[in-house]
Amino acid sequence: MQAVSVGQSLWIYNLIFTFLQLLGRLSASTSSPPLTSPTLDIYSRSKGSVVLVCRAPDGQRGVKFMLYRNKKEVDSQVLESGAEEVHFTVKENNTAQLFCCIYKEQGRFSAFSPYLHLEKTRDTPSPVLSVSPSTGQVKRGDTLSFSCSVPVPPQSQSRSNLGNRPMTFLLLRAAKQPGATSVILQPQASLVSNHDPQPGVFTVGPVTGGEEGEYTCLYQVNLRSGLVNSTVSNMVLISITDALPVPTLVLEQQTAVWHLLCTGSAAYPGAAFSLYVADNEILVDTHEVTLIHHQVTFPVPVQETPVAFYQCQYNVLLAGKWSNSPRSLPLAVTRGIPPPSSTDFSAVDWPLVLGSFSVVVLFLCSVILVVVVARRKIKAAAEEKKRREEAHFWTQVHAKDHVVDLTLRRTSITQEWASEDSPTETASRSPLWTSLSTFTTPTHPYH
Known part of the structure; x- marks a missing residue:
């Protein structure tokens, strides 16, 4: 009797085990396939650190990205709205390092990316960016010329750092979105006879209005460990000066006190005005006006020279960015001599004068036209009356002919x-x- 109960128990256990195996296989066959593994690359290098980029495959957006060194998680980023790629910053060591990454989407984890072999590279000097015109201020229709050059190291370090390798220069401009950049690629630069790399030259233009912003550059060189980016260069600011009308600066007397009156465009009220010494970057004074005014008065500065020239400028916030107007024409102010009246030739409101003259000419033309038309109508009416009288006379004469x-x-x-x-x-x-x-x-x- 006991042998029968043991046999029944074994049969039940076998049945349960077989059912669990079938259930596991069924769930495994109906589960979603695993996500495709991402890629891990070097985004940029700086002194002592490297920026890695972990990219999900096309069409995939991860809500969580994790970075591993060897088999240990060293960093992670959680994104509520999801992203196609994230950046991780790691420090360089004297020894080689292996990195990989994974991402998570809708509760599923992807496979690990291939390992990235990272080793410390020899230092590459930062490039120097310059622009023509050197002030960085241009007008619409002008052309910008950027030059990204690599400083020449001592002869003893020239071969150890860069050797005779060709370089690829990149011009970067900060976009309006935070953290975004646009890249202008310069083909590989050739080498001159003394093995010094030629600078990367970029031509931007003709300027249409969207070229404002901050520019930097870097270069890429193919070393034994792979393609290496240099650190970024200095920043160059480009601004378009003719986006706003030119202000006017005149002398004006108020209650026996002379002031400098700077008038901007009425279309841009609430601007910030600045007073400069002419042809100089010396800032004398600044004023901000309310949102309903477009002009400001500056007190006449204390002068050390008999004659001083001044200019004014105004700044307006357009599309979340400050735009500078061109400077006004220089205004001469003489010390100890009564300044010229504000009704001087330079203070004449030429648009108002031309507009008034046009109105007068138009009125005179209208009067002349009305007189000519009235005279013609009166003359035509007189001739018609004369014809009617002559016809009436001859009608009476012919009526008496019997x-x-x-x-x-x-x-x-x-x-x-x-x-x-x-x-x-x-x-x-x-x-x-x-x-x-x-x-x-x-x-x-x-x-």
């Missing part, structure tokens, strides 16, 4: 002649009178 009956009676005349002549003569003359006669003088026959 035949008048001028037949005269001969009764008295015949009686007169009858008393003087005989009856026979009267009878012989009577046939000569007809009813068609129009004259009273009788007609005598010729014998």
Whole structure:
């Protein structure tokens, strides 16, 4: 009886074990496939540190990225909205190091990336960035020329650091988004006879308005350990000066006190105004105005020279960035001599003068046009009236043109002649009178 119970127990255990195996296989076959492994590369190098970038495959966004050195986690980043890549900064050691990374998406972890072999590289000198024009201020239509050069090390270090390897120069401009950069690539520079690398030259332009910002450069060199980036160069600031109208600077008297009046564009109120010594970077004074004003007054500075020239400038916040206007024309201020009136030639508001002159000319042209049109209409009306009067006159003349009956009676005349002549003569003359006669003088026959 005990043997039967033991056999039944073994049969039940086998059945349960088989069911669990089938369930495990079924769950394994229906589970989602693992995520594709990311890639780990060197993003940039600086003195004593390296920036690594861990990139997820195309179309994948990880919410958590983890960096491992050998088999130990050394850093991680959690991103609520997810990202395609993250940057990790690690320090260089004298020994070689192995790094890899993974990422997590929707509760699943990816496979580990291939190991990145990182070893300390020899120091590469930082490049020097310069620009023409050197002030970094340009107008629309101008062209910028950048030069990224590598400082020449001592002859003893030239071969040990860079050797005769070609370089690739990169010009970087900080984008509007924080942390983002745009890259302008310069092909590999050739080497001159003394084995010094030629500078990387970049031409940007013609300037259209979107070239403002901060520029830096770096170079890449292919060493034995792979492609190595140098540290970034100095920063060069580029600004466009004709984005804002030029201000005006004049002398103005207020309550027997002279001031310098700087007027900016009425389209940009609330600007920050600055007063400079002409052709110099010496800042004399600054003022900020309210959001409804576009001009400011500066007190006349104390002068050490008989004549001093001043310029003003205003700054406006446009699209989250400060834009500088060009400087005004230099204004001469004489010490100890009454300054010229603010109604000087330089203070004439030429747009207002031209506008007023245009209005006067337009008004005069309108008056002349009205007079000419009225005169023509009056002349046409007079001619029409004359034609109507002439037509009326000739109509009356033609209405009176008819035949008048001028037949005269001969009764008295015949009686007169009858008393003087005989009856026979009267009878012989009577046939000569007809009813068609129009004259009273009788007609005598010729014998």
